[in-house]
Amino acid sequence: MTFNDLIDRRGTNSSKWDKIESLYGVSPQDGLAMWTADSDYQTAPCVIDAVRKAADHGVFGYSWIHPDYLASVQWWMENRHNWDIDTDWVLTSQGLGNAIALCLDVWSEPGDGVVIFTPVYHEFAHKVNKSGRRVVECPLVRDGDSYGIDLDDAQSRLDGSEKLLLWCSPQNPSGRVWTVEELQAVAAFAQRNGLILVSDEIHHDLVYPDSKFVPMDVAAPDARPWTVTLTAASKTFNIAGQRTGNMIIPDPALRATMRHRLQTLDYDPGAMGVAMITAAYSPEGADWVDAQVAHLDENRRLFDQTIAEIPGLWSMPLQSTYLAWVDFSGIGMDHAEFTRRLREDARIATSPGPGFGTGGETFERFNLATQRSRVEEACTRLKDAFADLQ
Numbered sequence: 001m002t003f004n005d006l007i008d009r010r011g012t013n014s015s016k017w018d019k020i021e022s023l024y025g026v027s028p029q030d031g032l033a034m035w036t037a038d039s040d041y042q043t044a045p046c047v048i049d050a051v052r053k054a055a056d057h058g059v060f061g062y063s064w065i066h067p068d069y070l071a072s073v074q075w076w077m078e079n080r081h082n083w084d085i086d087t088d089w090v091l092t093s094q095g096l097g098n099a100i101a102l103c104l105d106v107w108s109e110p111g112d113g114v115v116i117f118t119p120v121y122h123e124f125a126h127k128v129n130k131s132g133r134r135v136v137e138c139p140l141v142r143d144g145d146s147y148g149i150d151l152d153d154a155q156s157r158l159d160g161s162e163k164l165l166l167w168c169s170p171q172n173p174s175g176r177v178w179t180v181e182e183l184q185a186v187a188a189f190a191q192r193n194g195l196i197l198v199s200d201e202i203h204h205d206l207v208y209p210d211s212k213f214v215p216m217d218v219a220a221p222d223a224r225p226w227t228v229t230l231t232a233a234s235k236t237f238n239i240a241g242q243r244t245g246n247m248i249i250p251d252p253a254l255r256a257t258m259r260h261r262l263q264t265l266d267y268d269p270g271a272m273g274v275a276m277i278t279a280a281y282s283p284e285g286a287d288w289v290d291a292q293v294a295h296l297d298e299n300r301r302l303f304d305q306t307i308a309e310i311p312g313l314w315s316m317p318l319q320s321t322y323l324a325w326v327d328f329s330g331i332g333m334d335h336a337e338f339t340r341r342l343r344e345d346a347r348i349a350t351s352p353g354p355g356f357g358t359g360g361e362t363f364e365r366f367n368l369a370t371q372r373s374r375v376e377e378a379c380t381r382l383k384d385a386f387a388d389l390q
Contacts, residue, residue: 003041003295004371009033016040016367020349031347032378037172037323039238039369043280044288047237050279054272063271065092072281073246077231080286081204083215089250091258092269095243096202097123099230102247103164104131106261107196113162115195117149118357121172124200125357128166136162139358140174145317147176151189158193165195170203170213170320173356173365177211177319180219187220187227196254197227202245203321205236205289208297211319217250224250228258233277235321236289238369244273296322299368299375306379311389322369325353329362331389339364346381 001007009017010028017033020026024035042048054060070087077083093099100123108114110132116124118137128135138154140147167186170177178186190197199216207213217229229248234240249255279285300318307315307324312331315324328338335354342348342364353363368375 001042003292004373005041006371006373007040007042009040024343024349026343026347026349031349032374032381033349034367034370034378035349035351035365037235037321037367037369038240039292039322040371040374041238041369043237043239044285046279046282046284046288047239047276050275051272054275060271063268063274065269065274069274069278072278073231076281076286077215077248080289081213081215081218083218085217085248086250089248089255091247091249091255091262092267093230093245093247093262094267094269095234095240096200096230096232096245097127098243099245099247100124100127100166100198100200101131102258102261103196103198103228104128104133106258108133108163111161112164113159115154115158115162115165115193116357117154117167119173119353119360119363120166120168120356121200122351122355122357124166124168133164134161137358146319147171147174147316149182149186151185154189155193160193162193162195165190165193165197167197167199167216169199169201169216170207172203172321173323173325173351173353173360173363174316175318175321175323175325177207177213180214183214183216183219187216187223190226191223195226197223198230199227200230202230202232202235204231206293206296206322207320208293208300208318213320217248225254227251228254233280236292237276237280237285239273239276239280242270242273242276244269244277295372296368299370299372300324302372302375303366303368303379306382310383310386313386322367323351324366324368326364326366327362328364331386335361341385346378346385348378348381 016036020033077085113134113136114128115136125135141150204213232245304315307313314327351365353360
């Protein structure tokens, strides 16, 4: 199958498609699900082959994180990101949402502050609040067509009770790829304030040709004593349902603390997730990712062209991810009205901007990881829904 072959995900327990009516009032029968971050096309053939091989074997007993899995993670980071890691650094979690929760649990206490730079992935704040910690929002600043970081302003918002900094790289929802200098500045900011720096790099494989992603550990290796990097194949290969992620921790003391917590929880990853990631992190998987990025690149070009044709709308130029960040502030409508048009007139379910924190009030996030025909249909619907502006 290709990235443009339509697949009906309705009725498959897909949260992306089967929950859009209860969450957004958009019927899955004629609606478009462009909210939560997963893709609508099949994963890489090498991953599907690994699942078939496991099914043909037919025995699903106890398993362990075998050396092949760790070697595949090591190979991927070196060959795709120029990051030389040791397999001993890799600990697994039940996906990166679980990894964030574990980091909060291990390195902070209820009532402690946790720094986030907004607008940012909404689960950062949700996890902090659910754990009884305190969200400390540090707004990003609009810098031309993108976002920048104001660390002086961020410093003014801290009171000394903060224990962690949750960092998003590449940035979700804007698709911003941070420079080496920016990453180094953030690492130094964390050190000055005694913060454990948790760098969520889940979108690191989905970077467009005109940008270059650099892992935090490559940019700031001196920051290893206070840095934890989170990675996963889930967004890249659309296998988030396997709930398997990595916490890559070079520092022995930090790693020992997290390893002990995992042992007390008696956690080990599921065998199928391990098999799928081992297959994904391969030359065949790399070729498939390159083809996917080319598909997404054309989707973003088509979508941004349409947004530019609707007066008052503006889409932040994507450097990475498949998540378009669209600003509706120029159309003179409040949030309730433009989201009504999106959901009732265009019948598109998007991720509401206010959920991403300060700075997201006038935005909506659109997921473009779908078939070209669905992007084209979304463009047509958007033009019709906002025809009175044209």
